[in-house]
Amino acid sequence: MLGTVQNTNVSPVFVGRTDELAALTDALARAADGEPQALLVGGEAGVGKTRLVEEFLSAAAAAGAVTAVGGCVEIGADGLPFAPVSTALRALHRKLGDALAVAAAGQEGELARLLPELGETTRESHDEDGRARLFELTARLLERLTADRTLVLAIEDLHWADRSTRELLGYLFRSLQTARLVIVATYRSDDIHRRHPLRPFLAELDRTRSVHRVELSRFTRAEVGAQLTGISGARPDRELLDRIFERSDGNAFFVEEIVASLSCGCSTGLSESLRDLLLVRVEALPDAVQRVIRIAAEGGSTVEYELLRAVTGLGEDELIEALRTAVGANILLPTPDGDGYRFRHALVREAVVDDLLPGERSRLNRRYAEALEAAPGIVRADERPARLASYWYHAHDPAKALPAVLDASVRARGRYAYAEQLRLLERALELWEDVPAEVRERQRPVDDAGVYPACGCSDEALRRLDLLAETVVAAQMAGDRERALAIVKSGLRLLDEHKEPLRAAWFRTQRGRMLGALGRGDARVEFAHAQELVRGLPPSAVHAEVLTQVAAWEATHTPGPGSYGIAERAVELSRLVGAESTELNARLTLAGLKIDAGDAEGGIAEMRAVCGRVVELGNVHVLGRCYINLASALEGVGRSAEAVEVATEGARELCRFGLPDARSWVFGNASESLFSLGRWEESEEAARECLRIAQSLKSRGIAASRFTRLALVRGHWERAERELATAREHYDAHQPEPQHTIPLARFTVELAAARGRIAEGRAALDGVLEQGVNPAVQRYVWPLLVAAATAEADARGLPAAEPGRAGVLDRIRAGAKQLARAVPVWDAYGIFLEAELQRAEDGRQDADRWADAVAAFEATDRPYELARVRYRWAEALLATGGSGAEAAAKPLREAYESAERIGARPLREATELLARRARLSLTPATAAPPAAEEPAPAESLGLTPRERDVLRLVAQGHSNRRIAEELFISPKTASVHVSNILAKLGVSGRGEAAALAHRFRLFSPAGAG
Structure with a gap:
């Protein structure tokens, strides 16, 4: 089936098959010890059998084995006698030359039947003895050849083997006992129909303990991703990967062919050559069977038996016979529940559908729709709306299709299938103008709990604007912000803002949200426009929605008293008009601003109350913000363990409700909190998951930010540079948000200090301080100021750092005076900062102040910061001399143990160096070394x-x-x-x-x- 097609886009990287390759290499090792091995590698056409064998043969040759390959040839109903064995022996003859001739000495005439190069054959013998003698001589030949070498024979396409080849291989499998030989044979499992001659042969071999079966499955999504990366040299984007994986079903050959087709400009990815190839097996079947296959293909990926019977119009016996033939040819498969049939491979179905005439497709879909309407119970209830919508749509009957599509979209939303809902609503938009007015007037807007409150009362007829609004919401929920923005623009073009200010305000607000999310413009302009549109109008749900979105934007971009007041008004107005969904959203924003203002307990209690109500209502439009904001708030006040619990629950719930981008933010929050807890391996894993499912630049920026921080504390400066640049690239596309820009400034300061780039670190600090230190962002500013003070203290005495030092320290102190210490973790950072500023100003280490910092961080979930201040405390104690050295041993040892446990390499190396200089042991059980002259610090580094x-x-x-x-x-x-x-x-x-x-x-x- 696939033998005549030449691969053009083959991955140079061998993907997956770890277990299968291990089985083959294990067999090679056993064979090298004198135990002959036989393996049968099965799998459907194109799944990668040949590639696996090639990889194994390369490994075997590298290990010193002699390899040879023979392939079966398809000629009519049976293959060419002994063709693969003859080919393999011929390859051995070329490689071994005289060695093979010596092994065949005295039996050249008989063995020439398999290898004519050995000379003239002896007189033919037509009895069983002659055949048995040939088989025995072949076995002895292989035994002699393996006396001082390991042989690997690969026989490909065993499904085309002739009977003689099968019998010879069966004899070899059973008779060889001590040869250093591996025989690997491949076959296509999808070609082995019930009457195929290989089937009883395989069944017989299964009873032979010396023969092992290796079945290759299709690639997983991750493996297809690796294959595409190998083909193109770059990781594919998620949309392309999903598309190719879905269409190829993980078949390696189909992946290559689809890539080749796409690279040649074929938009469908199904080229003429691939389509013809896929249809070969179908076209070899009787006409009646082909007709059933064509009808089944148009019915969907799976078609119920009763539905197929209704559409084909065949009698039960005729249909069953046709289905039996299609199943025997491995075109169709019975479904696991035994109620219907599906195509063995999606691409075969697609090729069959493409081969149908346009009128034929339309007629078949109408018959499917009519059959389903006549007997709704023949398909599962949860599938019926979507199936009916698809059939009427492809039947090109707009009047029937629009109601069916809208009904299916409601059902999809109810199952949290937002991508499917979006696709259905876009079909409704496509059908809209072709539907008679009386049909459109019978449709009603979707009641979406206030998400689109501008559409009026529930008995108002659906308008195109309402349909556009529903599509905007679906696109947002599906994470497709580009599509949402495009649809919003369409809605605004249809609107007369003077006649319909409420609808216009709603669309303007959504435009602002999308522009902010995509980094396409100033969202404030859109929000201000929306506010003007509702100004002077009676209180409404739209007015509340506008204020709520403005408050949320202000809270993330310019938090402070102004945003607090807007959030309060949004809550009041939402309650006044009875818009509970909007009220919950506004309360969530207000709770976060309470925490920033210093009321941590009150703000977190309010957040928990809001989240509880959102979960109770199942309000998916606020659910993501609940878990994201609550986890972030808990982390911000130092309650990292609780934050991890919330993030873990959020990841589970958001997966259930189909909200991938919100889920990626939750993983980003989990990564941050796991870092704080010193669980850095888990933190990195969470960051990887955040990046894997991210659908926006911001969420990708969050992942890069987490990777940057991990690289810094591990001393991986080059990776830190790369990840920091990536984070900046993602965040720079958006209007600055302190929650992102301040941590990036901190990382820049830390990296610049490690690299000796003092001016760069100071510039990053000033970039934040010049904007003014907002008390609402203290959770981000405290660590930045500590990083800057630490950098100045470490650089004290460095010629490039002396000019301007005093001014930098003054600016750090001035910034710190504007920050609150309302929670323990903020107070701990404040004490840390004071100690570092003193070290930076005059080089003195105040042991008491560092002891206070240790006590403060001992009350927090911050093992890394605790280890840092313990190290500084030990350093300060050592500087006092006398009994200080003895007192320093415990904090220094604790700092070392923490740094070693969590993987903080620079801190661990610093503690080791300080211990060597002070002649202190870092392990309690080890006695201190004898007193000796202290080596110079630089000498201790070699x-x-x-x-x-x-x-x-x-x-x-x-x-x-x-x-x-x-x-x-x-x-x-x-x-x-x-x-x-x-x-x-x-x-x-x-x-x-x-x-x-x-x-x-x-x-x-x-x-x-």
């Missing part, structure tokens, strides 16, 4: 005396030429020393080396080594 001299000058900002002059060496020698230093310190540049030297205090202020 640097030679000359390299320590060079590093000291690098830390002072000198060039290679200046270093050469100072040390009386050549510039080239200085360059070599610098390169060696960078390698030993594991840094990428001079600035980073200088920053590390100052951060770890490798040299005294005077510069002595």
Whole structure:
């Protein structure tokens, strides 16, 4: 079936099949020990049998085995006698030459029947003894050839093998006992119909313990993604992956052919050559069977027997006989419940449908629709609306199709199938103008609990604007914001804002939401326009919706007293007009602003109350915000364990309600909280899941932000650079939101400090401080200020850092004075900041202040921050001398254990270095080393005396030429020393080396080594 088609888009990367390849390589190992192996690899055409065998043969050859391949040839009803065995022996003869001739010595005449290159055949013998002798000689030949080597014979397309080949292989499988031989044979399982001669052969082999079966299944979605990545060299976008996976059903060959078709400009992905190929088996069947297959193809992926009987008009015996033939040919399969039939492969059905004439398709769909209306019970109740809508739509009967499509869209929404609802509503829009007016007037708007409150009372006839509004909501719920924006624009073009201000205000509000989500423009302009449209009108649900969306936008972009007042008015107005869904949304915004204002307990209690009511109502339009905002709020006030619980519940519930993008945000929140708890592996996994299901730039930016933070604390500077750039790229497309921009500024400061780029870090800090420190965003500003103060303290003494230091520290202090410490975690950051500022200003370490920081963080779920302040406390205690060294051992050891456990490499290395300098043990059971002269700090890093001299000058900002002059060496020698230093310190540049030297205090202020 597939033998004549040449692959043009083959992945160079071998995908999946880990277990199957392991089974083959295990067989090779057993064969190498003298235990012959036989394996049968089955699977449908195109599933990847040949690719698996090729990969195995390459591995076998690399392991020193001699490999040979033979393929069966299809000629009429049976194959060419002994063709695959002859081909394989011929390949062995070319590779082994004299060795094969020696093994065949004395029996050349008989074996020439299989390998003519051995000479003339002996006189023919037509009895069973002659045939048995040939089989025995072949077995002995293989045994001799494997005496000092391992052989691997691959026989492809066993379904085309002649009887003689099957009998010879069966003899070899049973008779070989000690040969170092592997025989691998492949066959197409979908070609093995009930009367196929290979079927009894396989059944017989199944009773042979020495023969192992390997069945290849189709690729999973992830494996198809890997295959597409191998083909194109880049990860495919989710839409393309979903499309190709759905159409190929995971068949590797079909994936390649669809890609090839698409790359050649075929929009359907089903090229003429592939279509013809798929129809070969269908067209070989009797006409009556082909007719049933064509009718079944138009009925859908699965067709119930009674429905098929009604549409075909055949008698029961005739239909059953046709179905039996189609099933025997592996075109159709019975459904698991035994109630109907489905195509074995979706692409075969698609090829059959494409082969139908347009009029023929329309007629068949009408017959399906009429049969279903006449007997609704012949299909499942949950499937009936969608099936009926599809049949009438493809029957090209708009008057029948529109009511059916609208009914199906309501059912789809009720099952949270928003993508399907969107598709159905778009069909309704397509049909609208072709439907008679009296039919349109009988349709009614969908009651959507106030989501589209502008459509009027429920007995008002459905208008095109109402249908557009319903489609906007469906597109939003499906995560297709591009489509939602396009439909909103269509609605605005149809509106006269002076005559219908409420409808216009609703559409303007949705336009603002979509522009903000997509980063396409200033959402405030649209919201302001909507507010003007409702100004002076009686209170309405639309007015409440406009205020609620304005409050939500203000809360994320310019939080503060102004946004608080708008949220309060939105709640009041929503209650006044009885719009509970809008009220819940507004209360959620107001609760978040309460927390930002310092009322953490009151705000969280209100959020929980709102979320409880939303879940009780099953209000999917607010559900996503509930879990996202509550998890984020709990994290913001330091209750990370609760935040993880909420996020976990949210991920489960949002999956149930079909809200993937909201779910990706929840995973982003979970990643943040898991990081805070020191569960960094789980944090990374949650971030990966966030990225996998993300449907918007913002949610992708969240994932990149989480990856950035993890890379920073692990000391993976290069990855941190990449992920930070990715996060900026995603967020820069939108209007700045403090919840995103401030953490990115913090990461920039931390990365710049690690790389010795002082000016870059200061610029990032000033970019935030110049906007004014809003008390409502303290949860993000506290860590930023601590990062900036830490960077200044670590860089103290670095020549490039001294100019402007005092001004930077003053700005940090001024920013901190504007922040509240209403919850323990904010207070802990405040104490941390005070200690770092003192270290940055005069280099002094106040042990008591660091002890306060340790006590503050011990009351929080922040093991990483706790380890950092414990390290600084130990450093401060060591600086006091005397008994301070003994007191430092415990916090230093605890800091080391935490850093080691959570994977904070830079912090772990800092604690190890400090312990070596102080001659302290980091393990309680290990006795302290005997007193000895303390090594120079730089020497503890493995640097030679000359390299320590060079590093000291690098830390002072000198060039290679200046270093050469100072040390009386050549510039080239200085360059070599610098390169060696960078390698030993594991840094990428001079600035980073200088920053590390100052951060770890490798040299005294005077510069002595």
